[in-house]
Amino acid sequence: MSKYINESIILCGGLGTRFREVSEQIPKALAVVSGKPILSWLINDLTNIGIKKIVLATGYLSEDIEEFIENNNFKNCLISKEENPLGTGGAILNAQKYINKKNFFVLNGDSRIKFNLFKLLNFHEENYSDISILLSSKTKGNDFGSVKISKNKIITCFSEKKETFGHSLVNTGVYCMKKSLFTSLKQNTKYSLEKDLIPLWIKEKKIFGHIVNIPFTDIGTKKRFTVAKFE
Numbered sequence: 001m002s003k004y005i006n007e008s009i010i011l012c013g014g015l016g017t018r019f020r021e022v023s024e025q026i027p028k029a030l031a032v033v034s035g036k037p038i039l040s041w042l043i044n045d046l047t048n049i050g051i052k053k054i055v056l057a058t059g060y061l062s063e064d065i066e067e068f069i070e071n072n073n074f075k076n077c078l079i080s081k082e083e084n085p086l087g088t089g090g091a092i093l094n095a096q097k098y099i100n101k102k103n104f105f106v107l108n109g110d111s112r113i114k115f116n117l118f119k120l121l122n123f124h125e126e127n128y129s130d131i132s133i134l135l136s137s138k139t140k141g142n143d144f145g146s147v148k149i150s151k152n153k154i155i156t157c158f159s160e161k162k163e164t165f166g167h168s169l170v171n172t173g174v175y176c177m178k179k180s181l182f183t184s185l186k187q188n189t190k191y192s193l194e195k196d197l198i199p200l201w202i203k204e205k206k207i208f209g210h211i212v213n214i215p216f217t218d219i220g221t222k223k224r225f226t227v228a229k230f231e
């Protein structure tokens with residue numbers, strides 16, 4: 001895998017307003033699930049498949065994440081701190097100064113799915129995709145992003161936590177992306193990947209969905225955090 005893609009961004013900079021019912025003292029990415037912070041799980045998952053560079057896109061409570069990385073000696077991690085809230089899309093753009101490959105992974109820092117990212121990369125390359133999004137047919141819930149795809153796996157509708165499409169697919173927050181997608185965007189500008197960019201790119205880029213019958217765990221709310229378990 002490292003021959004083709006060995007860089008990833010983890011989005012850790014959200015304000016976590018819903019998570020503050022659990023704690024206002026730590027960022028969501030440092031919330032402990034099954035004995036260790038979710039960020040540890042994600043870093044280990046990526047390291048174990050050969051990812052050599054993990055860029056942590058931080059903002060709110062960045063100093064906590066910086067200290068955590070230093071204390072745990074995660075040498076393959078870099079910090080990309082935003083001075084002002086940039087949204088998920090703006091955070092990726094801000095972190096791209098550390099990305100050298102034409103394709104890279106992006107993971108949300110408050111969720112996890114046990115899935116072999118080799119398969120997502122293969123799917124991405126086979127379809128000459130601009131973005132490939134990992135979609136779960138197993139996870140349900142009105143507060144998750146909902147997606148519709150065509151028969152050839154092209155994403156045709158994308159709604160982030162606003163409406164559902166019946167028995168729709170759910171965005172797991174795992175992406176394989178082309179770096180060139182971001183070249184026309186303005187630096188230091190707030191963009192939501194889910195609300196601003198993907199709905200626009202669906203109309204003009206090749207956005208594919210890779211479906212898995214695997215649930216993913218999101219800890220963004222107190223209810224979901226309370227029941228979350230990893231293995």
